[in-house]
Amino acid sequence: MVTREGESLLFDCGEGTQRQMMRYGASFALADVFFTHFHADHLLGIVGLVRTLGLQGRTEPMRMFGPRGAKRVLQSALGLGVERTPFEIDVVELEPGAMLARGGEYHLETFGVDHGAPALGYALVEKQRLGRFDPEAARAAGVPEGPLWGKLQRAQTVTLDDGRAVSPEGIVTQPRPGRRLVISGDTRPCRATIEAAHGADLLVHEATFGEEEKARALDTGHSTAREAAEVAREAGVRRLALTHLSARYSRDATELLAEAKEVFPETVVAKDGLELDVPFPA
Helix, strand or coil: CEEECCEEEEECCCCCHHHHHHHHCCCCCCCEEECCCCCHHHCCCHHHHHHHHHHCCCCCCEEEEECCCHHHHHHHHHHHHCCCCCCCEEEEECCCCCEEEECCCEEEEEEECECCCCCEEEEEEECCECCCECHHHHHHCCCCCCHHHHHHHCCCCEECCCCCEECCCCCECCCECCCEEEECCCCECCHHHHHHCCCCCEEEEECCECHHHHHHHHHHCCCEHHHHHHHHHHHCCCCEEEECCCCCCCCCCHHHHHHHHCCCCCEEECCCCCCCCCCCCC
8 A cells, every 4th residue: 555645545455455454544545456467366355345345335436457458357356246336446457658647746657567467567756846945045135025935936037026037046956856666566577677666765576585486486477585676776776675475484574684685785574564654855
């Protein structure tokens, strides 16, 4: 679950999702669910979630996004598991390279990953933020406090009552980048993920196996912890979170964490209930 400015976005919906949402206080006020692919462990919870939302009296429509085949898979699953849905569900199929506008403050980009079946990763990309405004510099330039300050912060040149034009240079810094969050879904390490995650503030990448199972990771379309760390290092991300860990490893996956940190120190292991804050770039 990604929560941004009060909005919640759910990525995949495995078995027991609604139970975990209740356990950890995640919002059920979801407008959209984004599927990376349609293997059962990423899908089985959607029927229960939709049934629960119906029982709660939901009437607002919901959108579900996914790679090629989404309409067939999701409509079949919901048709078998939900007798009557009291709210509209719109299923949207996406191709790699799609861009979904999200109210002007951010957008979502899709990229194709390497998992055998049609599969997507998602990048949440915020727009640039305004530069930092220096009130003392504005006053020194003779700009009175009020609407003209807002224009300067929006990088506009203003005209004073005495006819002088004052530009934002020296008063407002250059625009600052927004945040970038990338979710790989299930995948082998691949160039598309590296490119999508370039400079990302957080990369959430699967790490199903350790290096001792590298051959199996290759056969099954998954990554090792070290491979995920190599992707993070090459992409130049700020932080890496490992997910989709095999149950064969310890509860805290200390083995996988150590393996990844040898390559990329800023790594954490994601586990149930973990909350990661994504701060704005400095």
